[in-house]
Every structure is written in structure tokens, then in C-alpha cells.
Amino acid sequence: MTGPAPAPTISPKGPAHFLHRFDVMGTVVTIDVWGEPSTPTSRISSLLERACLSLRDADDVFSTWKVDSPVSRLRRGEITVSMTPPEVAEVLDLCSAARELSDGWFDPWALPGGVDPTGYVKGWAAQRALAELEDPSVTGVIVNAAGDIACSGGLGRSEPFRFGIVNPFATGEVLCVVHGATALATSGIYERGLHLVDPHTGSTAAKVASASVTGPDLGLADALATAVAVAGEEGLTVVDAIEGYDAMIVTLDGAMRWTAGFPIEAR
Amino acid sequence: MNYSWGVLSVSVTATGRTITKVGIASIDDGGNPRSQSIDQQSIPMLEQQAMQAQSANIQGVSGASYTSTGFQQSLQSALGKLNIQ
Numbered sequence: 001m002t003g004p005a006p007a008p009t010i011s012p013k014g015p016a017h018f019l020h021r022f023d024v025m026g027t028v029v030t031i032d033v034w035g036e037p038s039t040p041t042s043r044i045s046s047l048l049e050r051a052c053l054s055l056r057d058a059d060d061v062f063s064t065w066k067v068d069s070p071v072s073r074l075r076r077g078e079i080t081v082s083m084t085p086p087e088v089a090e091v092l093d094l095c096s097a098a099r100e101l102s103d104g105w106f107d108p109w110a111l112p113g114g115v116d117p118t119g120y121v122k123g124w125a126a127q128r129a130l131a132e133l134e135d136p137s138v139t140g141v142i143v144n145a146a147g148d149i150a151c152s153g154g155l156g157r158s159e160p161f162r163f164g165i166v167n168p169f170a171t172g173e174v175l176c177v178v179h180g181a182t183a184l185a186t187s188g189i190y191e192r193g194l195h196l197v198d199p200h201t202g203s204t205a206a207k208v209a210s211a212s213v214t215g216p217d218l219g220l221a222d223a224l225a226t227a228v229a230v231a232g233e234e235g236l237t238v239v240d241a242i243e244g245y246d247a248m249i250v251t252l253d254g255a256m257r258w259t260a261g262f263p264i265e266a267r
Numbered sequence: 268m269n270y271s272w273g274v275l276s277v278s279v280t281a282t283g284r285t286i287t288k289v290g291i292a293s294i295d296d297g298g299n300p301r302s303q304s305i306d307q308q309s310i311p312m313l314e315q316q317a318m319q320a321q322s323a324n325i326q327g328v329s330g331a332s333y334t335s336t337g338f339q340q341s342l343q344s345a346l347g348k349l350n351i352q
Binding site for chain 2: 032142144148149155162163164166168171174177184185186187210212
């Protein structure tokens with residue numbers, strides 16, 4: 001997407017709930033904001049505008065679809081990391097840490113066509129947009145980047161948000177509900193076909209129908225969801241060892257398994 | 268509204284404040300065969316998902332999908348016009 005950022009379109013939903021939709025990063029990001037009833041709409045507008053600029057900036061820098069983006073030029077070897085905006089080095093460092101934490105199951109350097117941090121960027125950008133929405137007048141925020149969710153606060157009186165996880169075998173259905181997660185990412189084979197690459201073999205492979213990860217940061221959760229989708233059950237053990245993060249898989253035969261701390265609601 | 272593979276709009280039928288039907292008002296996916304096959308599979312599922320989300324009292328859905336976001340947003344926009352959210 002090029003051109004100036006659009007003015008936020010705000011749909012008031014009740015006295016203090018605002019919904020904003022933003023087309024960016026080849027997909028749609030939705031932002032829900034709950035504010036104190038006395039919060040002026042103009043305040044929410046200005047916060048949303050900041051969040052949208054942050055997302056647009058991430059898209060401009062990291063897009064692998066835009067041929068002239070710094071990351072596209074980096075991938076082609078036209079420039080070095082030191083010639084890119086500082087957030088590129090920041091994200092590559094985070095990718096490197098995620099590679100280590102995931103025992104190599106998440107590896108942007110093992111993908112065809114050169115280093116591709118896309119598996120980290122969507123969650124990272126949503127988390128950064130969420131930070132732009134922190135404000136004393138705001139009681140709850142959800143940034144949902146095409147199914148990867150970062151949130152803070154809740155539905156008034158600190159009632160935590162509840163999110164559904166899609167049934168990978170019947171994507172019209174919600175398989176289960178999690179609550180109290182600050183970040184929730186899901187990866188699966190039904191998303192964009194077999195786009196998941198096993199960094200250890202280079203082949204396209206997914207050992208599960210879907211993998212979801214919760215934790216404090218959506219960038220890492222996003223990367224770990226990709227890792228678990230490729231690693232399968234072994235990935236649960238990997239995530240379980242990472243402080244603050246939990247995972248759930250739906251196996252290819254439809255069974256659900258999760259780590260002890262995964263915030264799934266009893267059905 | 269635009270989604271990753273084309274333009275889609277959603278219709279919502281409501282009785283009072285309860286959704287009774289969700290449907291695709293129009294879809295233009297540019298004739299892309301992959302997109303069309305995804306549309307055929309996912310749109311009926313997404314209609315069902317929207318209905319379920321409403322009844323499940325959840326604030327969002329996490330999943331690996333891309334048509335669904337287009338659908339959800341168009342749905343939310345349609346709901347906004349009906350002022351039932």
C-alpha cells in the first residue's frame with residue numbers, strides 16, 4: 001500500500017467501544033479499543049492514527065512483496081543491514097533469539113530466497129501498534145492481525161478478553177476458547193497451503209493441523225506458532241521450556257494437546 | 268472491502284439485535300483459480316464462524332486464514348451500519 005495513511009474510520013460500538021479496520025501487510029488488521037465513558041472520540045482517533053502509522057511503517061520497511069522495501073533490497077543483496085532502518089536489525093536480533101529459543105524450528109535464514117523475517121514481523125508489528133494505544137483513558141485494546149492477537153486490559157472491571165481458536169478441519173467453527181492471554185498466535189496448514197518450511201530439511205512440511213501459542217509478546221508467539229506447526233508434538237516441549245509461553249496443537253488426526261499452562265477454557 | 272485476493276462484501280440480516288443470517292453480497296476475486304477454490308471452501312465456513320463467534324461471547328478469533336479477516340471486517344462493517352454491535 002502506498003500513499004498517506006487514511007483517516008481512521010471509527011465505528012462507535014456502544015458508549016466506549018471503538019472498532020477500527022486497517023488494510024496493511026497484505027491483510028487486514030482490526031483494532032478494538034475500550035475507553036473510559038468520558039474519553040473524547042478525538043483522543044481515541046489520535047491513538048488509532050498513531051497505531052496505524054506504526055503498522056504502515058512496519059509494512060513499508062519489512063514487506064517482501066514491495067520490491068523496493070528495505071527488506072526486499074536486503075534479500076537481494078543490494079544493501080546491508082547497516083543501511084536499513086534500525087528496526088530491521090532489531091527484528092533480525094529478535095529472530096535470532098527466537099531461532100535459539102525454538103531449537104532451530106523457527107529459522108528465517110533457512111527459507112528459500114534469502115532471510116525472511118515475515119514470520120516474526122506480523123506479530124511484532126501488532127505488538128508495537130498495541131504499545132501506541134497505551135493511554136490512561138484506554139481500559140482495553142485488542143490488535144488482531146489476521147488471526148494473530150495482541151491485547152491489553154479487558155472488558156471493564158478487569159474481565160479478561162476471550163478468544164476463539166479456529167477448528168482447522170472446519171474453519172467455520174471455533175474449536176476452543178482461551179482467556180487471559182496477552183498474545184495469541186495460530187499457524188496451520190489450512191492458511192496459505194503448505195507454506196511452512198522445515199528448517200532442518202528445507203522441505204515444506206507441517207506435522208500438525210494447527211498450532212497456537214500464547215505468551216507475553218506476539219512477535220515471539222507468532223514465531224513459535226510457526227515453529228510448533230513444523231515441529232509437531234516435539235514443539236510443545238520446546239515451548240513449555242520458554243518462560244511465560246504455552247502452546248496447543250491440533251494433530252493431523254484431530255486430537256488436541258497443550259502445555260500445562262495453556263489458558264484453555266474447560267468445555 | 269478489499270481482502271488479500273480481491274473484493275468482498277457481506278450482507279447481514281438481523282431481527283432486532285440478533286443476527287439471523289450472514290451472507291456474501293458480492294465477491295470479485297479477479298478470477299484467480301487459487302482464490303476461487305479458497306472462496307468456495309472458506310466462505311460457507313466463515314458464515315458459520317461468524318454466527319458461532321456471536322453466540323460464544325468472544326472478542327476475537329485466532330486462526331490461520333486470510334479470507335476470514337476480509338470477511339470478518341466486512342461483517343463488522345455491516346454490523347456497524349445496523350448498529351447492533
